[in-house]
Amino acid sequence: MIVKSSLLRFSMLILTLVSLSFNGFTQIQGSVKDSLSQPVPFANVQLMNVLDSSQVMGVMATEEGTYMISEFSPGRYIIGVSAVGYKPAWSASFEIKSSNDHIHLNPIIVESNVYQISDVNVVARKPIYELKMDRMVVNVENSITSSGNTALEILEKSPGILVNRQNNSISMAGKGGVQVIINGKQSRMPIDAVMQMLDGMNADNVKRIELITTPPAKYDAEGNAGIINIVLKKSEDFGTNGNFSLGAGVAKREKMNASLNMNHHVEKFNFYGLYNVNFNNQRSSITTYSSFEQNDDIVESYGKSNRSALVLYQNIRMGIDYTLSSKTTLSLLTNGYVRDYQMDAYNNINYLIENMESSRSRLETDELNKWIHGMGNINLNHRFHEEEVLDINIDYLNYYNNNPSDFTLENYNPEGEFVDGEDIEITKTTPIDILVGAVDYSNRKNEKVKWELGFKETLTWFNNDVAVKYFRDGRWEYDPELTNKSWLNENITAFYGSLNWQVSEKTGITAGLRYEYLNSVLDTEEEKGIVDLHYGKFFPTFYASQKLNKNNTIQFSYSKRIDRPTFNELAPFVTFVTPESFVAGNENLLPAMSDIFRMDYQLKSYIMSLSYTKTKNSISRFQPVYSEDGERQYFISMNLDKSENISVVLALPITVTEWWKMQNSLSWVWQRIATNYEGTYIDYKQNYYNLSSSQSFTLSNQFSAEVSGFYRSKSLEGIFVQKPLGRLDLGVQWRSKSQNSRLNLNVSDVFKTQVLKREAHVPELKIDNYYAIDWEPRILRLTFTHNFGNKAIKMRKRNTASEEEQRRVTQ
Structure with a gap:
């Protein structure tokens, strides 16, 4: 009875939202790339009117180089992009015909404004370890010794992490009770099953591992040592x-x-x-x-x-x-x-x-x-x-x-x-x-x-x-x-x-x-x-x-x-x-x-x-x-x-x-x-x-x-x-x-x-x-x-x- 009641409440809520969803708003999605098709993080993105180049709205691209602009009037526009170390770039013009259009633009390519020596390409790489305010980030995709290994072996080498394969446990900063999540979402997979999953997951499919020591209230209170977030690779556009x-x-x-x-x-x-x-x-x-x-x-x-x-x-x-x-x-x-x-x-x-x-x-x-x-x-x-x-x-x-x-x-x-x-x-x-x-x-x-x-x-x-x-x-x-x-x-x-x-x-x-x-x-x-x-x-x-x-x-x-x-x-x-x-x-x-x-x-x-x-x-x-x-x-x-x-x-x-x-x-x-x-x-x-x-x-x-x-x-x-x-x-x-x-x-x-x-x-x-x-x-x-x-x-x-x-x- 509890299960049926819970399913009924959720189903009614979904049906209600689906019925409301067709009253949409205008949205433009796209991405910013460099000449090597690598994401350009935190670029300034401006929506401009084609007629006078006036700015209608401005946003900042994400760390992955993606952006989304919404809630503006129909008309003809272009997207302008600027970022430190790159030349300004613009998209082709496009038209928003109605207030419910949902448009995906091709990536905007920006070129470096630094002269390059012939036959030398300078490719920016994230460090293997990044320390942010609330977490340590292990950039798996940039590690040479990670290739061919499993995600568990990469985790095993991460700072402050202790993996015990005998009793199937993971500790962080000397504390047990670690919660492992995938792409930011929680699961009830026990730590033993998580370890087996990570031990079978190729590191080539993992983008980064985040060691979160103080999780926000959105996450379950489970795990007294914090959260390990396994972020799988993703990409952008059509x-x-x-x-x-x-x-x-x-x-x-x-x-x-x-x-x-x-x-x-x-x-x-x-x-x-x-x-x-x-x-x-x-x-x-x-x-x-x-x-x-x-x-x-x-x-x-x-x-x-x-x-x-x-x-x-x-x-x-x-x-x-x-x-x-x-x-x-x-x-x-x-x-x-x-x-x-x-x-x-x-x-x-x-x-x-x-x-x-x-x-x-x-x-x-x-x-x-x-x-x-x-x-x-x-x-x-x-x-x-x-x-x-x-x-x-x-x-x-x-x-x-x-x-x-x-x-x-x-x-x-x-x-x-x-x-x-x-x-x-x-x-x-x-x-x-x-x-x-x-x-x-x-x-x-x-x-x-x-x-x-x-x-x-x-x-x-x-x-x-x-x-x-x-x-x-x-x-x-x-x-x-x-x-x-x-x-x-x-x-x-x-x-x-x-x-x-x-x-x-x-x-x-x-x-x-x-x-x-x-x-x-x-x-x-x-x-x-x-x-x-x-x-x-x-x-x-x-x-x-x-x-x-x-x-x-x-x-x-x-x-x-x-x-x-x-x-x-x-x-x-x-x-x-x-x-x-x-x-x-x-x-x-x-x-x-x-x-x-x-x-x-x-x-x-x-x-x-x-x-x-x-x-x-x-x-x-x-x-x-x-x-x-x-x-x-x-x-x-x-x-x-x-x-x-x-x-x-x-x-x-x-x-x-x-x-x-x-x-x-x-x-x-x-x-x-x-x-x-x-x-x-x-x-x-x-x-x-x-x-x-x-x-x-x-x-x-x-x-x-x-x-x-x-x-x-x-x-x-x-x-x-x-x-x-x-x-x-x-x-x-x-x-x-x-x-x-x-x-x-x-x-x-x-x-x-x-x-x-x-x-x-x-x-x-x-x-x-x-x-x-x-x-x-x-x-x-x-x-x-x-x-x-x-x-x-x-x-x-x-x-x-x-x-x-x-x-x-x-x-």
Whole structure:
């Protein structure tokens, strides 16, 4: 009934706006390009009367070089363009015949007003890292070592970002609870699924990555560390264009990737699509150590796991935009992926008592983990006036996970003689359905004041069916402790409002308030209401910026955020690590609440950022606990009572010469966790730092090179201490004279130093664990990319209502 009522309300609103949309207003859209067809950002664009060249209206082009002019009378006009460093340019004359015309002009080409030496072309390139007021921007498309890599590998090298592939987590400036969004819109994809998506997404399809530390009230309050915005490539105006890339790599085994990106815009229709496929024949190894009590003895376990995995990831994204009138655009978007993961592992475990080998075990694993996802979105964007916009989204998402595993356990005595064995079978299926509706309204009252209002409703259902059984004495026996069926029903209702006030030319203030109310109930076959949460919270945001003078700016921000458990963390599940240790879910997880204070100071192109975060019930993943009888160890997500974080980030771009440019960043983080951990109070503190640098070299008109890398000292991850790690990448690039094609050759992790190592030594909890994971990171890659068709095609940036919802579905 709730679903039908919500759909009915949204459908009626869409029909009302569609009926109003045919009373449109005049609109002119176009773009400004240089002689190499590159966008000219922030150009002055003037609409002039043909008869006397008088100015009718003036606007400024966007960072992408696009502009839009609306609400003026019919007549004959021309467009004039001026920009610093370029000669003035004009469009051909055109006629506006009615007050409902919607015109797309060809790109206006401007020429540089600087004399050029014969046979030398100077092409402006954005730096790999850009620091803006509220975010760090990583320009992926300009990085040579990015080509052929995945978006996750690029994110992994970004300043202040820590990617943990073992427990599927991403932290920013030392804080977990990161929210990943696509093209500025939120999703409920869990962080595990996000990581798999990014690990299968070719970096050639990504334009930039934005690290947003203080998100505005428009975004869901989810993610206590901030937001990572993945911006996909887009283009402008009429025509057909696209690009494709083919790549191959080799490490211990082969890697292959391909992608196709196409856009077609004719009259009122805009079609676009993206497909990419990534194949990885992966070899990895995991080394483990743990100690535990057994029959009053301290048993030490040494394990070595050699894994062979075939990973095939396919992603498709298609959309249609239809311009109903100059006021209204109706859009349909579909997105989906299939991830096939097949893994064989051979685990050898040696057990010691008082330094003497007591037994041996061999555990063979055959695992299949398949994820299928489909999403449909309908969007209506209506402009009452140029600065008054209503945006409506309805999304439906479905995820289906099938994760069966077969284990063969053989036990031997110290002399290597077979003692006994058993077969273990685990089945797990998890279908998830999500329905999301969102309405966003924005209005600029004048040049100084802009305000926004919005509403969002999210409905979620999932089933989780996991079974563990052992083949003993000629028959299968279920493990009652690990076998479970559960059902979750959840809805989140949210309202927000924000105000942006440009107090003066040098002072700006933004304030927002978001309210979210959650109902979440998780039932199992054995117990109803095992999770039964009903609460509402306010999430304020505040941002102030003061420009001291031409070269100095200072800003301050505050936000309150929440980090909710992912669906799979709440759903019971189990994965074997060794015969006596498992990775499992935790249905008792609570959401984490954070207060975040931040101050930034900018001196020319140098920026220093200082932030302080205090979190209650912070979620720390992959933490060790023992069963009641002490014979089993589980690695689960846990709430920590209190955590604090202080971070300082320095960005130091340096131009050594015209052909050598450096982007450097230095991060220092102080961490503290204080919690009652399984009945024992612990209080840990840790300092760590992160250095990253990218060196770009222009070798000739067509050849360039890049050296990039990072180093991170030891840090805390719950009660685990993560050992130092680093990475160095090298790459060279060739571009054709037309700039339409490029060939990249690069090698990642040259010295093979990106090996994840963690240890936890807590004697009072009888916890002594260590593991090291070698993901086979060093890869030699060759990638060819070609752009085809019209270089100036308009593709609307398609946002949906459910980006945040997708974050919470884990793989």
